[in-house]
Amino acid sequence: MNAIPLGGIFALSLAAYATGAFASLANWRNSTLARRVCCGSALVGASLGGFAAGLGILRGGTAAWSIPSGIPLFAYSFSYDALAAFFNLILAVLAGAVSIYSFGYLKEFEGRRNIGVFGFLFNILLLSLAIVFTAANAFLFLIGWEVMALAAYGLVTFYHEDQETRQAGLLYIIMAHIDAGCLLLGFALLIQGSGSAEFASFHGAASQLSSGRQAAAFVLFFLGFGIKAGVIPFHIWLPAAHPVAPSNISALLSSIVIKTGIYGMARIFVDSLGGVPSWAGLLVLIIGVISAILGVLYALMEHDLKRLLAYHSIENIGIILMGLGAALIFRVAGQPLLAGVALIAAMFHTLNHAIFKCLLFLGAGSVVHSTGTRNMEKMGGLIRSMPVTAFCFLIGAIAISGLPPLNGFVSEWLTYQSLLAGFGATGGLTRILFPLAGSMLALTGALAAACFVKAFAITFLALPRGTESRDVHEAPWSMLFGMGYLTVICAALGLGATWFLRIFGGMTEQLLGQRVGGNLITGNGLVLSAGIPHGGTVSTAVLATALLVLAGSAVLVVRITGRKFARRRGPTWDCGLPGLTAENEYTATAFSKPLRMIFSVLYQPRREIQAVFDVSPYFPKEIRFESEIEPTFEKRLYAPLQEFIFRLSTRMRTIQAGSVHAYLAYIFVTLVLLLLFAVRK
């Protein structure tokens, strides 16, 4: 096994993405060929990348390559360690599923849109992600980060004829640059401490900095990575940008691109800085709780299927941050075992969320593909015309709601265990925050289940609510295959969690100095334990088997007792009115009405009812109903900020008079000032 060159395979996978990018651009005139080249090379790249990642995880240790560039502080350094291998594995699995799905999905673009450009951006996005996850030099990382942001911008605005899309793209690119700016400043502080831009040199660099600068570095990195991950209150671009992209891209954006923020936090806070002060860990935990709850509460109010999923990404990033925050706190408190459990909870949830969110977005993609609308209020009854898509979406919905026996449950269970352990492991009043965070996680989970009852039932069950969802067809086999592949992984990660958790051994050893993962498994490899003395145990495989046996015996009982009796189909009870129509059905808005009223402090709902009548108000001809909730963050936080920036730029206009002489003078003055500054040093 050691004879296989990991670096070579990884380089080949990068080459496959690059070839795919330029080859599909070159073939843009022939859209069928461009589609095949785009998806085929992405699939090859993903397979090679997956092979390299699997090899990296199995082999353990770190493989590093560096090519000097001649530019100071910059080198083409890559490091393929356990953390990099783990994120590359997620990328490879998702890129594989999405490229198979895209074979069918892109067909509707043929002759209508430029698949060459799409293929270029798509492959460049995958390439830049692979570079971000592997780069070992701050500037190489930032280049990958920026290319990723630009490729994602191009893909988000792919339907650029739409005003909403262009606005979302603008918001996205502004936020992406704010985060890149924060990261640049953060790295500048670290480089000042270590004198080098290599990640390896950052170990211990934090201790060279004063505590104020350390805090500044933490805040800058948290802002930079937090904006990318979409944590509240920096989330506003995410629900705007993710839904407007083509669905296969939404799937990638929500599942892996936002995870670069989580990767960055793990890389910088845990690996490079070797821990952050405990207030910082607490901040991460609290922001995680807020993101999780507000994310799911906003998702509940959505009836745009894709935007609903986008808000759930914010929620799940919050859950990941709870685990990560706990890991950071335990690390400072000198509890490497607990830190390991919490880190595994966070990283396992990162993987799980990537898988089921990609699956759900691909499912939503085939629904939107068939019905032509993202509005859930016009859907319904799709389970009959699209049975496979419905089944895959249902599995994703169960998994994201954290219900056993699927993968979402396992990682949420680990998060609960680490939060509970936090009560005993830390001192002072802050320990009370851990069980409280746990109860908020419970609220989040229950609300997510309510939201996915709504999302699944309104989309797939009962009668079609609009003409869009009548006479629809199932998605082509390639799209179904892409979804089916992820469905199987969802089930496998849930049922085989104990088998899979071993891969975290290398990562925890590298990041925390203690190997955690294998020791969480007891009971002949079937039972997952929290690894803490007297901690809880769970086994999804046994629970699933027992559930199957018990439900199966209920089926037998009903079959035997009811064998003589008829089972017939009849109309649903319609209260004696002539026939049940789709207008009698509950809608997504109606479903979430109780929660809208209970949390009205947050939503500030506004509704308007207008009745048009001829003779008496008791016999209206038509009723117009309008209901909306207040976008709190956009209105209270970002609107004043935007206004301030506009006012500032109006002031700035006075020095921009359009005279070239004045501009030359500005440049000269700046140069002199900079020279003076340099000489003074």
Added chain:
Amino acid sequence: MTEVLTNSGLQLALLLLVSPLLSGIIKSLKAKLQTRRGPSIFQTYWDVFKLLRKGMVIPETASWIFSAAPYIVFGTATLVGLMIPMTTTHAPLSLFGGVLAVVYLLALGRFFLALGGLDTGSSFGGLGSSREMTISAIAEPAMMLAIFTVALGANSTNLSEMAKVAVGQSWRFLAPSQMLAFAALFIVLIAETGRIPVDNPATHLELTMIHEAMVLEYSGPYLALIEWSGSIKQLVLMTLLVNTFFPYGLSSDWTAQTVSVGLLFYLAKLLVLACLIVLVETTNAKLRLFRVPELLMVAFILGALALISTFLF
């Protein structure tokens, strides 16, 4: 191995056979307190038996989800019952899932039942599902906080471990944290089993009903399964309450004697808790739907106080 098998058999029998009796006792006691004659305590058995031997009508609009839901609800309710210690501190499947798995398995059953309610296309189904998911979501944090308080005391989320720790300390329920946690969990029990003042199990009035609206389209054997699993779920939650807070009669040995003593104590404790539920149901009026969150908020605050008092005392 034989011990696990007999124990599973015993618990399964208790779940399947005692739970309808408990529902019947509650109904009958309630009627007595309201000076009505009321049904026989065995009425729930006859209902389930009758429904199992009837034909059924499945709505034309419904898909396979509608038919799968009753089985999943039944499966999760009985599975959860096997994870909770009843007569001794040993629960057959305790190793394979603690209290977190219990809560989440019940949520899985509820998830499918709510889908089944919406699958029919009737507005009653949607109404019931929407309200059920809302109430349970708001009950969840209170429930978890109360459970965490007990779990932190026992240092485990494993129910057998929690019971074992409780056994040694008979007067522990007098500790403020335990009393507060019990009060919080009792409110959650009322909400989760759909009893007055949260929901009225006897009503069929669309303005007030929650659970009954959701299962309105179910008939025959499917309805039997749903009613039966409702009773089982009620028994499970009551067991959780009596055995974690009042571990009398629980023994960590597993012999014929300890089991029979445990069984007697267990049934007696259930009866006392049933009386408490009846008392609450008879002396309270049903709350308006939008008052229920306030009640559950009370439970949440009780849970938080319970947690803080473990920290203080």
